[in-house]
Amino acid sequence: MLRPKKNLGGAKLKGIHVKNLTRKYNNNRGVININFSVGQGEIFGLLGPNGAGKTTTLKLVTGLLSYKQGAIYVNGSSLGNEYEVYMRQIGCIIGDVRLYPYLNARQHLGLVKNYYPAITADRITEVLTSVGLAEFASEKVGQYSTGMKQRLAFAMAIVHKPQVLLLDEPFRGMDIEGKSMMRSQIKHLAEREGLAIIVSSHLVHDIEDIASTVAVMNRGQIIKIIPKQAALQSQGTLENYFLNLLQEGEASNVNLNSSCSK
Amino acid sequence: MSTLTAAVQNEWLKLKAKRRSKVFLIIVIALTILLVVLHYATRSSFGFFIVQPNQLAKTVLNLMLQLVIPLLAFIISVDSLASEKNQGTLKVLLTQPASRLKLYFSKLISLSVANAIMVLAVFLIATIGGLFSASNGFLLETFQALVICLLVLVPLGLISAWGLLMGQLFTNGTMAIGLGLLGLFLIGIGQLFIDRLYFLSPLTYLDFYNPLIRGNLTVNFFITLLLMISYCIMLVSAGLLKITSTEN
Numbered sequence: 001m002l003r004p005k006k007n008l009g010g011a012k013l014k015g016i017h018v019k020n021l022t023r024k025y026n027n028n029r030g031v032i033n034i035n036f037s038v039g040q041g042e043i044f045g046l047l048g049p050n051g052a053g054k055t056t057t058l059k060l061v062t063g064l065l066s067y068k069q070g071a072i073y074v075n076g077s078s079l080g081n082e083y084e085v086y087m088r089q090i091g092c093i094i095g096d097v098r099l100y101p102y103l104n105a106r107q108h109l110g111l112v113k114n115y116y117p118a119i120t121a122d123r124i125t126e127v128l129t130s131v132g133l134a135e136f137a138s139e140k141v142g143q144y145s146t147g148m149k150q151r152l153a154f155a156m157a158i159v160h161k162p163q164v165l166l167l168d169e170p171f172r173g174m175d176i177e178g179k180s181m182m183r184s185q186i187k188h189l190a191e192r193e194g195l196a197i198i199v200s201s202h203l204v205h206d207i208e209d210i211a212s213t214v215a216v217m218n219r220g221q222i223i224k225i226i227p228k229q230a231a232l233q234s235q236g237t238l239e240n241y242f243l244n245l246l247q248e249g250e251a252s253n254v255n256l257n258s259s260c261s262k
Numbered sequence: 263m264s265t266l267t268a269a270v271q272n273e274w275l276k277l278k279a280k281r282r283s284k285v286f287l288i289i290v291i292a293l294t295i296l297l298v299v300l301h302y303a304t305r306s307s308f309g310f311f312i313v314q315p316n317q318l319a320k321t322v323l324n325l326m327l328q329l330v331i332p333l334l335a336f337i338i339s340v341d342s343l344a345s346e347k348n349q350g351t352l353k354v355l356l357t358q359p360a361s362r363l364k365l366y367f368s369k370l371i372s373l374s375v376a377n378a379i380m381v382l383a384v385f386l387i388a389t390i391g392g393l394f395s396a397s398n399g400f401l402l403e404t405f406q407a408l409v410i411c412l413l414v415l416v417p418l419g420l421i422s423a424w425g426l427l428m429g430q431l432f433t434n435g436t437m438a439i440g441l442g443l444l445g446l447f448l449i450g451i452g453q454l455f456i457d458r459l460y461f462l463s464p465l466t467y468l469d470f471y472n473p474l475i476r477g478n479l480t481v482n483f484f485i486t487l488l489l490m491i492s493y494c495i496m497l498v499s500a501g502l503l504k505i506t507s508t509e510n
Contacts (some may be wrong), residue, residue, distance in 0.1 A: 062357050064510045084265055087359035094357070098350030102279045110275065114268035115359050156354075 014075055015039045015196040016061065016164055021070030023060055031056050031220045034070070038196040038213075040163075043186065045211030045228070046200035047242055052217040054200035055095055058168045061198070062092050074164050088115075091157035092166040097149045101142030105133050105152050108141065109159050116160040124159065131155045132181060146173030154182055158189065165189060165197040171206050183210050208238040216245050265360040269368030272358075273342075277372050282341065286334045287380065293330060294384045297322045298391030316400045318392035319385055319407035326384045327414055335377050335418050337439055339425025342369050344435035352510050362506045369426060370419070370498065377418040381411045410471045416490050417470065423497035430504045464489040 016038040024030035031053040038044040046054045059065040061072055063079050063086075072078060077086040099108060105128060113119040128134045131151040141149065150173055157165060167186070171179045187210055189195045201207050207214060208228070215225045224245055228238065235241035277283050301318055313321045346352045355365060389404055424442060432438035449462050463486070464470065470486040 059510070064353060064356055066507075066509060083361050084359050087357070090357070090359075092357055094353055096350060098353065100276060100279075100351055100354075101349070102281065103276070107275060107279065111272045111354075111358075114271045114275075115265060 013037070013073060015042070016044075016198065017071075017073040018057075018061065019071045019073075021057075021060060021067060021072065023056065023065060023067040023069075029053075029220060031060070034222055036215055036222060036225060038164075038198055040194040040196050041190050042213060043190045043197045043199060043211045045207035045214045046198060046217060047204065047207050047214055047238075048200075048202065048217030049246070050202055052202075053220040054202075054217055055168050056220075057217070058092070058094055058166050058198065058200055061166055062090060062094055063087065064094060088160075089163040090166060091160065091162035091164070092168075093150075093153045093157055093170050094166070094168045097146075097153040097172075099141045099144075099149055099152060102140060104140055105137045105155070108152055108156055112156055112159050119160055127155045127159045130181075130185065132178070147175050147178050150174050151178060151182075154185070158185070161193070163195060165195050167197065167199045169201055170199060171201070171203070179206075186210050204237075204239040204242055214238065216242060218246060266364045266368060269358065269360045269364050270371050273368045273372035274375065277338070277342070277376055280341075283338060283376065286338065287383065290326070290331065290334065290380045291383055291387065294322060294326060294387040295391075297325060298388060301391070302394070315395070315397055316392065316403040318395070319388040319404060320410065322388035322391075323381070323384055323407055323410055323414075327381075331377070331380050331384070332418065332421050333443075334380065335373070336421050336425045336442060338376060339373050339422040340429040340438045340442060341435055342373060343426055343429030344432060344438050347429075347433045348435060352508075356508070356510055362508070363502060366426070366498075366502055366505045370422060370501075373422040373426070374415060374419050377422065378411075378415055381414060381418070385411050413471050413487070416487060416494065417464075420465070420490055420494045420497065423494055423501060427497055427501045427504065430501060430508070461489070465493060 016036075018034055018036050021034040022030070022032050024032070029051070034053075034057060036044070046057065048054050056065065060067055061074075063083070074086050074089050077089070079086050103111075106124060109119075109124045109127065113124065125134065125137075128137050131154055133148065133151055133155065136144070136148065141152065144152065150170070154167075154170065157167070165186070170182060170186075174182065186197060186199065190197050190212075199207065199210060211228050213225065214228050214231055215222050217223065226241075231238055231241040235244060298318065301313060301322075346355055356362070358365070360368070385407060389407065392400070392404070424446075425438075428438040428442040429435070432441065446465065449465050453460065453463055470483060470490070
């Protein structure tokens with residue numbers, strides 16, 4: 001995997017730091033010169049229409065995609081220099097949640113536990129209970145609904161108490177109760193445990209409810225980073241702010257997902 | 263605990279939990295028992311050749327290693343990576359805190375353990391079966407059969423490395439298995455017609471341990487073993503190259 005090893009000045013910083021990150025696909029789409037920082041205890045909302053580059057950004061941060069230009073640091077470590085140290089600090093849900101249909105929930109968490117011997121059986125039970133899967137822990141995941149798989153993926157992302165949480169469309173397919181549970185857990189992890197969290201979504205309300213800072217992406221670029229409160233003060237709702245920002249830029253080309261306004 | 267150990271544990275957990283692995287082990291055990299029963303039912307002849315005294319374990323191993331075990335080892339190996347791609351779980355695998363190199367070796371190690379279990383199951387059942395007609399020299403023959411069990415892990419490792427590579431190249435497991443077997447078949451056929459392809463023979467010459475059965479170790483045996491190890495290293499390198507450049 002191609003990743004630059006030189007230090008672009010993020011080696012001693014806490015949280016997530018992305019500097020001048022560029023990655024283009026063969027069709028010339030991708031992300032272009034992305035810069036942002038997420039401090040400890042901060043929930044950073046990545047908002048943008050479909051195809052804006054949100055998932056690509058998170059895939060680059062989790063090492064699923066390589067890059068030639070730019071740098072990414074998590075608590076000072078980078079993928080190019082300290083791959084395992086870097087990855088140990090991360091918990092993530094990226095894109096469609098796919099799990100092993102022949103394993104049960106407890107075995108899935110066991111996959112994470114093997115890398116982190118400090119995780120106890122009690123911790124696994126605690127996390128399964130917190131995501132509402134304790135009573136289904138012995139069922140094969142192949143029998144789970146989409147929402148249950150999403151809950152389990154969230155449990156796998158947090159069971160090892162990561163420093164950084166990367167959540168790509170984490171509420172996809174979840175019922176109201178599940179969404180509420182996950183939102184309160186995300187807030188708790190940021191406020192009480194000081195995690196640096198990135199949540200991406202094309203649904204404004206998902207971000208409005210939990211994010212402390214919002215980055216609006218379009219066509220592979222971050223067009224604005226603003227504290228959520230400032231966005232709310234300026235336009236009343238995050239949805240208005242988001243729509244106005246996109247319309248100001250390139251109104252004719254923006255393909256807004258209809259679900260944004262629901 | 264090192265990350266490689268953790269990765270191997272995870273791969274082993276997945277391999278054990280798959281229904282296919284259990285079915286394959288049952289097939290191996292059932293076929294071995296069938297051969298042992300056939301041995302006694304046909305009075306040591308298997309219908310087509312005579313089993314030498316005390317050599318039941320060697321003979322049954324030889325029969326099982328001709329096709330059944332290599333084929334099952336290849337299918338399990340292809341499935342190990344192709345199913346991750348097919349089911350979309352490759353993302354879960356690649357976001358673990360282990361380097362791609364360790365993830366690849368964890369798969370190869372767990373597959374080699376699975377190969378060893380299949381071979382040892384055949385050895386144990388055939389040895390126990392052979393006890394009923396044991397005579398002088400049984401222990402020596404059994405020891406030689408055990409050496410074959412260890413030696414044959416090299417060509418089986420070669421097959422697993424080939425399977426892992428095919429599993430990476432194709433998302434569709436059936437396609438990977440079909441083309442992988444076709445490749446081996448073409449190499450085998452090619453050697454029949456083109457003498458210069460003799461250097462590829464270790465890829466298909468699974469019963470290279472035959473001199474050991476006959477008790478006359480030859481230079482050819484060692485050359486074949488060395489070539490097998492070299493091919494194994496080449497296939498592992500290709501597999502590593504592929505997995506380290508994999509994007510998801």
